[in-house]
Amino acid sequence: MTRDPQESLRAQRVVELLEHNIRTEIDVQLGMAGRDLPDDLRMNLVQGISAEILYAFEVDWDPKWVKAGEIHAWQVDDSWYARCGVCLLDSPASPTRDQATRWATTHQLRHEDEYS
Ligand SMILES: [Zn+2]
Incomplete structure (x- = not known):
């Protein structure tokens, strides 16, 4: 397969x-x-x-705190990160949450283009 x-x-x-x-x-x-x-x-x-x-077991990354359509973002020290919900790639370190989630949102849109 x-x-x-x-x-x-x-x-x-x-x-x-x-x-x-x-x-x-x-x-x-x-x-x-x-x-x-x-x-x-x-x-x-x-x-x-x-x-x-x-x-x-059947295992997948499916955190309960991330609602459908939302981006998982977190802070480590002074940097923010966000995770693509499709391939689970993490953003580069970003100075703000908005920049990290914007990266993830833009990145995720590329997946939609791959399937259209
Ligand atoms: Zn991705």
Whole structure:
């Protein structure tokens, strides 16, 4: 079965985002417990847990806080980022939320052109 390249890109991003979320939770839990693990062991845990989830469950990035038609945007330090809802690519660092979401909106429109 040949997969749509857009679907493959999204599926790859879902794996990256799942691994990022698992890594973040492991780091938070270890930090709260005042414990540490070597980085290679943390990554083995991330990849092992992610592989088990992906093997047994249907997984997609579908955050409850992003309503249909809205753009997911967030701030890290002084920069804003926004995520394309189609391929899940993140915007470059932007100085404002508006600039980040504008990037994502413009980027998403290119996907619509690809399918028209
Ligand atoms: Zn995209």
